[in-house]
Amino acid sequence: MTTSPGITLKGQHRIGGRVLFDADLLIPGGQWTCLLGRSGVGKSTILRLILGLETGGLFSGSFAATDGMPLAGRISYMAQSDLLLPWLSVLDNVCIGARLRGESPHFGRARDLLNRVGLSDHTDQKPATLSGGMRQRAALARTLFEDRPILFLDEPFSALDAGTRADMQELASDVLQDRTVLLVTHDPAEAARLAHQIIVMSAQATQNWPVPETVALREINAPETLACQAKLLAYLRGIAA
Ligand SMILES: Nc1ncnc2c1ncn2[C@@H]1O[C@H](COP(=O)(O)OP(=O)(O)OP(=O)(O)O)[C@@H](O)[C@H]1O
Numbered sequence: 139m140t141t142s143p144g145i146t147l148k149g150q151h152r153i154g155g156r157v158l159f160d161a162d163l164l165i166p167g168g169q170w171t172c173l174l175g176r177s178g179v180g181k182s183t184i185l186r187l188i189l190g191l192e193t194g195g196l197f198s199g200s201f202a203a204t205d206g207m208p209l210a211g212r213i214s215y216m217a218q219s220d221l222l223l224p225w226l227s228v229l230d231n232v233c234i235g236a237r238l239r240g241e242s243p244h245f246g247r248a249r250d251l252l253n254r255v256g257l258s259d260h261t262d263q264k265p266a267t268l269s270g271g272m273r274q275r276a277a278l279a280r281t282l283f284e285d286r287p288i289l290f291l292d293e294p295f296s297a298l299d300a301g302t303r304a305d306m307q308e309l310a311s312d313v314l315q316d317r318t319v320l321l322v323t324h325d326p327a328e329a330a331r332l333a334h335q336i337i338v339m340s341a342q343a344t345q346n347w348p349v350p351e352t353v354a355l356r357e358i359n360a361p362e363t364l365a366c367q368a369k370l371l372a373y374l375r376g377i378a379a
Pocket residue numbers: 153158175176177178179180181182183184192193194195218
């Protein structure tokens with residue numbers, strides 16, 4: 139039985155008096171939910187709302203964990219920008235959460251994660267000396283290091299080359315088994331491969347999109363993955379923001 143709770147959210151979000159989106163979401167516990175939708179529709183805003191961060195707007199509605207317990211402290215967040223601290227090494231950036239909580243970090247685990255994201259030769263470097271894709275992998279390692287039941291990943295693989303992206307999808311899928319993952323992506327192939335549930339967001343509604351019946355993580359070239367990807371892409375091209 140899973141111990142990772144799901145999340146429900148229902149309500150309307152306004153910015154400057156204008157309705158940005160009307161959403162009704164069920165993010166099941168212990169599964170991967172992929173959230174897609176046009177740029178600017180409010181995907182990152184949904185994550186920030188649930189995290190209690192500034193959104194620049196007003197939400198009227200409610201959200202909660204399905205187990206009735208507070209969400210605070212149970213979500214590990216990888217923001218769309220990497221938010222690496224420039225004065226810390228890659229290793230210290232990965233361990234920053236533990237440090238901020240006054241805990242002594244498990245450096246062995248941090249090094250293992252950095253090895254798995256391909257940064258074992260760069261642990262002592264500062265973020266400014268890394269490429270965009272390397273920075274994104276450092277941020278991914280930091281997020282995975284937090285070891286929380288719920289993960290919010292906002293376009294976590296967007297800066298990676300195709301091969302590394304596939305590798306990192308497989309790593310995240312392995313490390314995050316049985317966790318509740320809400321992953322924002324613009325890539326229909328990524329959603330078709332990773333998702334237990336796909337949600338397509340527009341200003342008017344949040345809509346569940348059919349996923350293949352096979353178990354995630356799916357093969358990139360499996361017929362059901364390719365079919366889901368193609369239909370989803372066609373749909374996304376047709377919807378308004
Ligand atoms: N702090 C803020 N103050 C005012 N407006 C904001 C703020 N944050 C976001 N917005 C606005 O809210 C809207 C949704 O932004 P959001 O970042 O959620 O979009 P998104 O769906 O994640 O887009 P993308 O796919 O480009 O990342 C945009 O119009 C944006 O300008």
